[in-house]
Amino acid sequence: MSEFVKPYNNDPFVGNLSTPVTTSTATKLYLGNLPIYRKGLSALMRGLEVGMAHGYFLIGPFYILGPMRNTENALLAGLLSAIGLVLILTLGLTIYGLASFQDDGQLEGLESSKGWRKFTGGFFIGALGGAVVAYLLLNNIVFFS
Structure with a gap:
């Protein structure tokens, strides 16, 4: 694999890849603000x-x-x-x-x-x-x- 794409949390058995897009702060912020993940909503x-x-x-x-x-x-x-x-x-x-x-x-x-x-x-x-x-x-x- 390249230096940018690694196993998630350096665990190759997770079945997910950690890329600059999937683990970026902007992606986490965006997904955290979706209504299904937003805290405090019924x-x-x-x-x-x-x-x-x-x-x-x-x-x-x-x-x-x-x-x-x-x-x-x-x-x-x-x-x-x-x-x-x-x-x-x-x-x-x-x-x-x-x-x-x-x-x-x-x-x-x-x-x-x-x-x-x-x-x-x-x-x-x-x-x-x-x-x-x-x-x-x-x-x-x-x-x-």
Whole structure:
């Protein structure tokens, strides 16, 4: 290996490489400020923040690249498609939580069944809200320009 790429913590059995990008202070600072890792947030607030970001950006690909892109109802179809994908993603989060956390609601925090349910609920509400906000902004773009 080169002098810049080394095993993480000089342990070749970890299965991760330490590069100038992965171990830089800027990368650690950026990742530490993401809502999933930020300290002091409840599971519900983490889910809301992650959901709002995803819901807001999900409508665009369906609106611009979807099969109804050149029709009058392309934006509405994009919104409905984004809502459908949010439902699928929420179902996936629910299934993951049921399969991964078997603590009967005894523990607190994101890595427990109770915390994961709050995160999933927050994701669902946030993603729906983000998609609706994006729809309203795109539908009323004339007023902003």
